[in-house]
Amino acid sequence: MIDVVMPQMGESIVEGTLTKWLKKAGDRVELDEPLFEISTDKVDTEIPAPTAGTLSEVLVQEGATVAIHTVVARIDESGAGGGAAAPAEAPKEAPAPAATAPAPPPAAPAAPPAAPATPSAAAAPPPAPAPAAPPAADETQGPLSPIVRKMAREFNIDLRQVKGTGAGGRITKQDMDSYMAVQGARTVSAASAPGAPAPPPAAPAASAPVASVPSVVPASSAPAPSPSRAEQARTRLEPMSTMRQKIAEHMVMSKNTSVHVTTVHKVDVTKIAKLRDRNKGEFQARYGFGLTFLPFFARAAAEALRVFPVLNASIEGTNIVYHNDINIGIAVALDGGLIVPVIRNADEKTVVGLQRSIVDLASRARSRQLKPDDVTGGTFSITNFGSFGSVFATPVINQPQVAILGVGTVEKQPVVVDGDSIAIRSICYLATTFDHRLIDGALADQFTGKVKSILENWSDEIL
């Protein structure tokens, strides 16, 4: 039986990620035939079989990162392939359970298995003899791989707290994963642990994997506790999608860039609601898509931006850049994110044209068919949180723009009209978030007031 190990593909390399098995357990392999692939940095490498025979055991699964010289498989040279097929699923985690005391209150001082040499069984109370003290040798961790360094930086981990199980006690990515899983779990589970009578000294979490055989193993060189299944289940680590990362970056950047102020105006959109109701059916039949409130808001905003061009501007250093085109971005919610495609020259479009653009951009956004041009060049944005029932919210400016209009849900409300009478009207709240570096409150309110007045006095029977 020949061990196949993770090869060292360079002096500084301490671990590799096994990306793909090119053979299955039980397969016949020839000498030098590609057996598996590994990935280090930007390099994918095919690893040939060191000998001919039958691949009898696959010990490391695809996707796992292991230290160099770790045995990843075994090849049976006898060729008979005896006892193949069983791909011994021994995941390369921390060495073994062992040592750190079974959690249940050990009234019975454990079974009597004549322990080889070491006298004190772990369940014994006297804490002094320090059976499970962490090996001091850990001070020197050896070289760290880039991934470990990166994880330490990103998650702010003190590497001295992490037990390395790699070659020469080096810390591998899996050590980091295990450590983080335990840490994540500990905050939750800490309370349940301490009461137990005499937990062995220095054993971090008193909940080592109580394997199916809880017989007390002599506490000799106690390996690091690996997280139990239950502990791991309390948190889940998932990398952000690229879109999520981009949104996060963009949002933080925007908040760091602009002074966000939001002003809210209450708008009576009864006229538009009636106009929409009258035309809804015919509109759908004629154009093949429904008529919503959004194109009215976009139309009104475009008109108001003509009157107050500074809300359609951006800031470059100490200059104000006025954009001649009014290109309105419309925020579209996607699974796990959002995108803001742009209606170019929105001020030149009718309500029908705007509705058509909105439907087209939103559907292409959801099917990921947007072109680069569709998402660039916006000069102002509208976000329609009302479609999710929000009455009003305080949107974040879409940089490098200086203002965004948030549209709340349209609801019927009793309002005081014409002196002292009460009427039922369709009401919505419009929130304008503006960059106070460039736009003062008075101006922002004039702008929002203009949008409001266009909407409330919508005389146009033409869509």
Place this chain on the structure above:
Amino acid sequence: MRKCELRELGRVGYADAFELQQQLVERRKRGEICDQLLFVEHPHVITMGRNGDMRNVLAGDDHLRSSGIEFHKTNRGGDVTYHGPGQIVGYPIFDLREWKRDVVAYVRALEQVIIDALAVFGIGAGRVTDATGVWVDGAKVAAIGVHISRWVTSHGFALNVSTDLQYFQYIVPCGLTKPVTSLRLLGCGASREAVSAAVAEQFSIHFGCEVMEPALMR
């Protein structure tokens, strides 16, 4: 001195170049040929490394097709990238057993080749921690992705000379949400030929080999 054949192949489709590389790799392994340095320019193509994430391709298949962009999954390291006109794509078929037997050192050396070649044109390029490639002021000017079989390299680097960077908007290059740049964007008007020559020159220095056109080799 170790010899390396330089083949300036001009415009070659991605699939053809890939097949050529595979043939050369096999012949190099058998010792039938010396090391090779291929320079090509690909038509618009988006390629995905073995460990790539499809979410980093932002446009749909249909849209890519209708825009005349090919898509290939390939066996190099790294995530997604774009190749197209105006880019120097370099594919060294190089036996690392006769160099350092170190894949990381190989990648770092490729970076250094490009950094030093750009310095010839007055461009101060460098590295970014944990992000392989060559960078200028936080923007990536050259991408690297390598495949190795029995210590023989294939794939390599892509250096943006006058690339239309609009095309990178279809992808998240290498899964990084960082900008890309080109020599043109950096205000360098050097021709493709001049840049290729500088890269070949630096390659010979850093890999200790004589890079020559086949016709000139004895």
